[in-house]
Amino acid sequence: MNQMMNEIEDESLLKRQTRSNFIDEGNGGSAGGVALKKGPWTSAEDAILVDYVRKHGEGNWNAVQKHSGLSRCGKSCRLRWANHLRPNLKKGAFTAEEEQLIVELHAKMGNKWARMAAHLPGRTDNEIKNYWNTRIKRRQRAGLPTYPPEVQSMQESQHDQSSGGINGVNREPYDFLVKNSNAIFNSLKADQGVLPYVPKLPDISANSILLKGLGSSQNSNFAPSMLPHHKHHRESTVPFLGSGGMNNSGFYPFDHVWDSTFDTIAQSFGMQSPLDQCPSSQNSLCNSHSLSNGNSSASKPSFGAVKLELPSLQYPETDLGSWGTSPQPPLPKSVDVMIQSLPPTSALESDCSSPHNSGLLDALLHQAKTLSSSKNHYFDQSSNSSAATPGDRADSSTLNAYGTEWEEYIDPVSPFGATSILNEFPAVCANKSFLDERAPAQAQTLQGSIVKTESIDHDWTRSSEDQTMSMMNIAGPDVYLTSDWFEHGSWGGKNEAIMTDAIATLLGNDLATSSPSQLWGLDSGTWNNMPAVCHMSDLP
DNA sequence: AACGATGCCAACCGCGAGACT
DNA sequence: TAGTCTCGCGGTTGGCATCGT
Incomplete structure (x- = not known):
């Protein structure tokens, strides 16, 4: 199967390379007399680079060319790694939330793409x-x-509220942060052993950070600190989470910090955010997320559109099994048929899926509303969840910065309307164990974090709110985040049996047969000997 | 079916900042 | 302290895919 896939991929690669006449060895400059290659990367080069990073870790990119024989400049290597090869990259179309x-x-930031990327894990x-652009x-x-x-208006309100923040009227979000961020930080610290690309977090408590500088931009924005940007201080003067970043409700920044943090955590564990749950009750459909072509641009229906996320089109044959990609299950033909036949009205399209279809602006407005609503709803419903504290719920109302109305979701003419979705996609909404439903999505990400679910998740969550939200209370990722199983470093490889059982419980036996060590391409001995917290350079 | 416009993506380039010598 | 190296960021370009006419 793998061989067949590789052959197919090789063909497409060859086709692509032939088309683009990509090799430009003459103009690539030179380092040490060796002509440096430019243009698209080949899978062989990718493999070399991946292997190099596995052995030596990130950084010192110029040494890659020297030591690995790769005819690429350090810059090119870094770029390739950062944009395509590094683990936990989220590819595919941006979700409406993103x-x-x-x-x-x-x-807030202008063209500070790197800083923006820090708030969009995997992007x-x-x-x-x-x-x-x-x-x-x-x-x-x-x-x-x-x-x-x-x-x-939010921008304007930020200026108006520059004196607000922690000492201002709305302290509740801050209190919530103080209460919960330590747990988040602890989780992230533990996470470092599992997620190769989560850099070391400073050994400080979130509490101290919050106390020191929630109002100051330098420390308040801990999302970027989770990313390997060692020089964040460079442009640290733009407030994001700080008081200057508060909107009218004072809750907006936390909303995003939470999203970002949660996403990061969830992704680290191959989970979806609460708004990104794999909703399908049919494993086939869920599985299809990893296999169907989900390169859903804004102009395509994105309902259920998730693709097998190869690091890039040029990445067909690199054996990344040791990076968490296990052989994908066979693609049921019916899945593609089903997805392709989905009517466009079900899509959460970024540009033109508003109920009114009156143009881009309306679509954006609609997006803002629907996103806000979905967040509110999730937090409201998951009252038993550790992720949704009373602070959350109390402030969820303040998330209504865009004047949201839940009724939109059950608007029968809305593309997000519950009835329309239920009618059109009965398979999606068939009743089944929520754990079963969640499993494939989690499994996909566990296998390498290279697949993702898309706006299908939002739609489904809205359409089957009653049953699913209550299920989230017991099955949400927050449960895992706060579990002893996580806290005590089982993820770090202390006990593969426990791990496997846990995965079996969560994902079902099929997927759990890929043990953690297998997912990371380690033999069980190596796996068991790994420290609870390790880094990519520790991996063989 | 052909063609042009547009979208999307990957990659390169130049520059600036910090680290190092 | 100055020069060099390394890294990261933002802008730009080029090529293929898709869409619309």
């Missing part, structure tokens, strides 16, 4: 930049303002 966040972040600055072009062509009115 799009919304990008707009908001850009309103690269290049991706965001490309997205923004095309989006701006589109909007400018349409004669629309760069930012939706909500975002613009």
Whole structure:
């Protein structure tokens, strides 16, 4: 099977390479007399680079060319690694939530793509930049303002509230942060052993950070600290989470910090965010997420559109099994058929799926509303969850910065309407164990964090709110985050049997047969001997 | 079916900042 | 302290895919 896949992929690679005449060895400059290659990367080069990073870790990129024989400059290697090869990259179309966040972040930061990427775990600055540029072009062509009115007013309100924040009226989010961020930080610290690309977190408590500088930009934004940007101080003057970043409710920044943090944590464990749950009750459909072509641009239905996320099109034959990619299950033909036949009205399209379809601006407005609503709803419903504390719930109302209305979701004419979804996709909404439903999505990410679910998740969550939200209370990722199983470092490889059992419980036996050590390409001995916290350079 | 416009993506380039010598 | 190295960021370009006419 793998061989067949590789052959197919090789063919497409060859085709691509032939098309692009990519090798430009003559112009690539030289290092030490060796002509440096430019243009698209081959799978062989990828393999070399991956192997090098596995052995030596990230950094010292110029040494890659010297020591690995790769005819690429260090810059090129770094770029390739950061944008395509590093683990936990989220590929594919931006979710509506991410799009919304990008707009908001850009309103705050401008063209600071790297900083924006820090708030979008798994996304690269290049991706965001490309997205923004095309989006701006589109909007400018349409004669629309760069930012939706909500975002613009939010910007204005930030200035108005520059004296607000922790000492201001709205202290609740801060209290919540203090209460819960230590747990998050602890989780992240433990996570470092599992997630190769989560850099070392400073050994400080979130509490101290919050106390020291929630109002100061330097420390308040801990999302970037989870990323390997060692020089964040460079542009640390732009407030994001700090008091200057508060909106009218004072809760907006935390909303995003939570999203970002949660996403990071969830991704580290191959889980989806609460808004990104694999909703399907049919494993086939869920599995299809990892296999169908989900390269769903804004112009395509994104319902259930998730693709097998190869690091790139040029990445067909690199054996990344040791990086967490286990052989993918066979693709049921019916899955593709089903997905391709999905009517466009079900899509959570970024540009034109608003109920009114009156244009880009309306679509963005609609997005903002729906996203806000979904967040509110999740937090409201998951009252028993450790992820949704009373503070959360209390402040969920303040998430209504965009004047959201839950009723939109059950609007029968809305593309997000519960009835329409239920009617059109009965398989999606068939009743089944929530654990069973969640399993495939989690499994996909566990196998390498290279697949993701897309807006299908939002749609389904809304459409089957009653049953699913209650299930989330016991099955949400927060449960795992706060479990002893996690805290005590089982993920770090202390006990593979426990790990495997846990995965079996969570994912079902099929997927759990890939043990953690297998997922990481380690023999069980190595796995068991690994420290609870390890780093990529520790991996063989 | 052909063609142009547009979208999307990957990669390169130049520059600046910090680290190192 | 100055020069060099390394890294990361943002801007830009080029090529393929897709869409619309």
